[in-house]
Amino acid sequence: xxxxxxxxxxxxxxxxxxxxxxxxxxxxxxxxxxxxxxxxxxxxxxxxxxxxxxxxxxxxxxxxxxxxxxxxxxxxxxxxxxxxxxxxxxxxxxxxxxxxxxxxxxxxxxxxxxxxxxxxxxxxxxxxxxxxxxxxxxxxxxxxxxxxxxxxxxxxxxxxxxxxxxxxxxxxxxxxxxxxxxxxxxxxxxxxxxxxxxxxxxxxxxxxxxxxxxxxxxxxxxxxxxxxxxxxxxxxxxxxxxxxxxxxxxxxxxxxxxxxxxxxxxxxxxxxxxxxxxxxxxxxxxxxxxxxxxxxxxxxxxxxxxxxxxxxxxxxxxxxxxxxxxxxxxxxxxxxxxxx
Numbered sequence: 371x372x373x374x375x376x377x378x379x380x381x382x383x384x385x386x387x388x389x390x391x392x393x394x395x396x397x398x399x400x401x402x403x404x405x406x407x408x409x410x411x412x413x414x415x416x417x418x419x420x421x422x423x424x425x426x427x428x429x430x431x432x433x434x435x436x437x438x439x440x441x442x443x444x445x446x447x448x449x450x451x452x453x454x455x456x457x458x459x460x461x462x463x464x465x466x467x468x469x470x471x472x473x474x475x476x477x478x479x480x481x482x483x484x485x486x487x488x489x490x491x492x493x494x495x496x497x498x499x500x501x502x503x504x505x506x507x508x509x510x511x512x513x514x515x516x517x518x519x520x521x522x523x524x525x526x527x528x529x530x531x532x533x534x535x536x537x538x539x540x541x542x543x544x545x546x547x548x549x550x551x552x553x554x555x556x557x558x559x560x561x562x563x564x565x566x567x568x569x570x571x572x573x574x575x576x577x578x579x580x581x582x583x584x585x586x587x588x589x590x591x592x593x594x595x596x597x598x599x600x601x602x603x604x605x606x607x608x609x610x611x612x613x614x615x616x617x618x619x620x621x622x623x624x625x626x627x628x629x630x631x632x633x634x635x636x637x638x639x640x641x642x643x644x645x646x647x648x649x650x651x652x653x654x655x656x657x658x659x660x661x662x663x664x665x666x667x668x669x670x671x672x673x674x675x676x677x678x679x680x681x682x683x684x685x686x687x688x689x690x691x692x693x694x695x696x697x698x699x700x701x702x703x704x705x706x707x708x709x710x
C-alpha cells in the first residue's frame with residue numbers, strides 16, 4: 371500500500387504490527403533515518419537491538435547471499451517479543467528477494483523495514499511494496515515538518531505548548547534548519563524548559579536555537595548599524611584577539627547590510643521584510659534589525675553596501691594597505707552614516 375501523508379504520520383506514531391514490511395524512501399537520508407528509527411522503536415521497542423530482536427542487513431550482503439533475508443525473517447530470537455529485520459540501502463535489484471520474503475511471510479515472523487534513496491514512480495521496489503496488501507510504501511519528501519509533526523516533536527521532548535509567537539518561530543526554524551538540527555533544537559528546548567510548565571515563548575526558543583554568527587560579531591554589527599562609532603575599536607580588538615580576520619569581518623558586515631537592504635526594500639515594509647529572511651532571524655536580533663532597516667532606509671543602505679563591496683575588493687587586491695585599518699575605517703564611516 372502507498373500511504374498518504376496523513377496515514378504515514380499515523381503509521382510513524384503507531385506502526386501497525388500486522389504489516390509485514392515497510393519501505394521508507396526519500397532523497398533526504400537524515401529524514402529517512404529518523405523515520406526508520408521511529409518505526410523500529412514503535413514495533414520492537416527501544417531495547418530491541420540490545421535484546422537481539424533487531425537484525426541489520428546491509429543491501430550489499432543481500433546481493434551476495436539472498437537467502438539471508440528469509441533466514442532472518444524466520445529466525446527465532448533468544449528473547450520474547452516482536453522482531454525486526456532492517457535492510458539499509460535497498461534498490462530495485464533486490465525486488466525479487468523482497469517479493470519472495472513477503473509471499474512466505476506469516477504472522478509471528480520478523481517484520482521487514484527497508485530504506486532506500488529517491489525512487490521514481492516506475493521503480494520495481496516501490497511498485498512491489500505499493501501493490502502488496504501486507505506492506506506499505508512511504509515517501510519522505512523535502513517539505514518542512516507540518517504543525518502536527520512539530521507538535522509530536524514537542525510532546526516527545528516534554529516541551530509545554532508554545533504561545534502564538536513561539537509557534538510561529540518554530541515554524542520558521544523548521545523551514546530553515548535541516549531535520550537533524552531541528553530535532554536537536556527540540557531536545558535542547560525540552561531540557562531548557564524542564565520543570566517549567568508555562569507556555570513556551572519565542573524568547574525560550576531563541577535561547578536554544580542555533581546562532582548564525584558569534585555574539586561579539588553580532589554586537590559589532592549592531593554598534594555600527596546604530597551609529598555608536600566610539601565602541602567600534604574596542605570590539606574590533608576583541609574579535610581580532612579571538613582570531614577573526616579583517617576579510618571575514620568585511621564579509622559578515624556586507625551580509626548584514628545586504629539583509630538590512632532586503633528588509634528595507636520589501637514592498638510590505640520592514641515588518642514583512644524581516645519575516646522573509648532565510649535563514650530566519652529571531653529574538654532580540656530580529657527587533658534590532660527591523661529597527662535598523664527602518665532607520666537607514668533603502669537608499670542609504672545601498673550606499674553602505676557599495677562601501678563594503680569597495681572595501682572587500684581592496685582587501686583582496688594586491689594593495690599593501692593595512693587590512694585592519696581598512697576595515698576599521700569602513701565601519702566607522704558606516705557608523706557616521708547611520709547618525710545622519
